Amino acid sequence: MRTAKLLASLVVAMGTAGCLSIVEVSVETPIKPKLDASKFARVYVAGFIAGGTEDVDTNLETVRLLRSQLKNKSSLRVIEADVQPLADLAVKAAGLAPGPAAPGTAPAAPGDAPRLAIRDERDMLPYEKIFADKEYWKGVGEEYQGALIVTGSVIFVPYQRSGYVQKEAEVYDSFGRRSVVPVRTYMDRKGFILKPKFLFIDGKTGETLYSETYREEILYNTEQSTPALSSYFELMDRLLPSFLSTLSSQTIKGTRVLLR
Amino acid sequence: MPTLKKVIGWATVGVAISATAAGAGDRKEARNQVEFGIRVASQGLWREATYRWERAVELDPTYAAAYNNLAIAYETVGEFQKAKQAYEKAIELDPKSIYIKQNFDLFKEINDRANRQAPR
Numbered sequence: 001m002r003t004a005k006l007l008a009s010l011v012v013a014m015g016t017a018g019c020l021s022i023v024e025v026s027v028e029t030p031i032k033p034k035l036d037a038s039k040f041a042r043v044y045v046a047g048f049i050a051g052g053t054e055d056v057d058t059n060l061e062t063v064r065l066l067r068s069q070l071k072n073k074s075s076l077r078v079i080e081a082d083v084q085p086l087a088d089l090a091v092k093a094a095g096l097a098p099g100p101a102a103p104g105t106a107p108a109a110p111g112d113a114p115r116l117a118i119r120d121e122r123d124m125l126p127y128e129k130i131f132a133d134k135e136y137w138k139g140v141g142e143e144y145q146g147a148l149i150v151t152g153s154v155i156f157v158p159y160q161r162s163g164y165v166q167k168e169a170e171v172y173d174s175f176g177r178r179s180v181v182p183v184r185t186y187m188d189r190k191g192f193i194l195k196p197k198f199l200f201i202d203g204k205t206g207e208t209l210y211s212e213t214y215r216e217e218i219l220y221n222t223e224q225s226t227p228a229l230s231s232y233f234e235l236m237d238r239l240l241p242s243f244l245s246t247l248s249s250q251t252i253k254g255t256r257v258l259l260r
Numbered sequence: 261m262p263t264l265k266k267v268i269g270w271a272t273v274g275v276a277i278s279a280t281a282a283g284a285g286d287r288k289e290a291r292n293q294v295e296f297g298i299r300v301a302s303q304g305l306w307r308e309a310t311y312r313w314e315r316a317v318e319l320d321p322t323y324a325a326a327y328n329n330l331a332i333a334y335e336t337v338g339e340f341q342k343a344k345q346a347y348e349k350a351i352e353l354d355p356k357s358i359y360i361k362q363n364f365d366l367f368k369e370i371n372d373r374a375n376r377q378a379p380r
Contacts, residue, residue, distance in 0.1 A: 021325075022359060023298050030338040031374050252370055256332045257359040258298050259325035260291070 023258040034246040035200055035210045042147035043076040043247075044203070046140060047083030048196070049090060049127045051118025052157035055228035059083065062154050062196065062236070069240055070150075074248045079144050086151065089136070090127040121195070124153050131199055134206030141203020148247075149201040152211070156232055160190045161219060191219035192228065194235040198243060210246060214239045290320035297329060306336045324354035328363060340371050 037043075045066045050058040063083050071078045118124050130136065137149060169183040197213045216235040220226050241250075297312035310333040316326035331346035347364040354360060 023302065025301060025332070027332060027336050029335050029370050031370065032338060254366055256335070256363045256366065258301060258329050258332065259359060260294060260298065
């Protein structure tokens with residue numbers, strides 16, 4: 001008993017005398033932005049070439065979302081202006097022939113811009129030539145005082161996958177005791193894949209400064225009915241921090257141990 | 261001649277004793293610098309702490325704790341390359357310290373993330 005008391009008082013004494021050999025501290029580690037956007041005062045989200053389902057207007061939804069995020073979380077002034085008709089321009093620039101309309105959509109009316117079904121990256125390729133057109137982007141930049149231009153493509157497609165999934169199931173033994181065990185079950189699941197490609201173009205030169213491609217997917221039980229727009233926002237939420245870290249520095253909070 | 265040998269011998273011993281005394285003095289000063297650095301770092305004054313720990317490793321280049329603290333200080337100002345070198349030195353000097361390894365692992369996660377962000 002006496003020994004225990006002695007030890008306890010020794011620990012307290014060591015602590016008060018600052019003799020403990022470790023000190024845990026909170027740290028905030030800064031991560032520099034991926035792109036040095038210091039020479040730009042404004043940013044213009046010019047629009048996106050959209051592909052996949054027509055349940056969501058991925059072009060306009062992405063423009064709205066990125067503009068609001070950049071307004072709140074970057075130091076750049078966001079230009080609120082109409083989006084560029086990129087798909088139409090790409091069709092004209094690349095001399096593409098109109099293809100079949102996406103399933104479930106009405107065929108293009110005479111006089112409308114030719115509508116091509118973009119289902120995947122391969123369909124998107126011919127359209128992407130527009131992003132390399134420096135003169136075009138320089139022209140856009142001149143209109144918006146040499147702003148940093150954000151553009152790219154967004155593919156949002158329905159997706160279905162069947163296979164074994166691991167679930168937890170309750171089981172009772174002969175004594176009525178309950179336990180939870182992992183069970184592999186064959187399931188049909190459906191959801192969406194979101195594949196955006198973001199390009200950051202210098203409005204003064206028309207050159208692409210940085211680009212990044214993402215892929216996110218979400219799957220639900222076939223009985224679950226989730227609107228396409230909800231899935232779109234859920235998937236975008238996952239990649240927004242990375243998108244924003246292109247232009248703004250981030251701080252990661254954590255703890256470290258200092259030693260004596 | 262034997263007298264000269266004795267003189268050289270005593271002189272060598274004298275130099276060795278004074279060098280040890282200076283070494284001990286440096287180590288004590290290095291510990292003071294580390295202690296002061298911890299105090300100011302706890303108040304968020306990382307620049308001052310960095311200076312103190314840089315001084316500590318100059319005085320005692322075998323002081324693993326000082327390198328560990330210095331690495332943390334470099335992390336907080338975003339100097340990842342310097343932080344990596346300081347952690348590696350700390351581990352080299354004290355490979356058994358779980359604290360240094362833990363700090364280094366946490367740093368590597370952030371460093372990898374930052375490196376994935378290399379612009380095209």
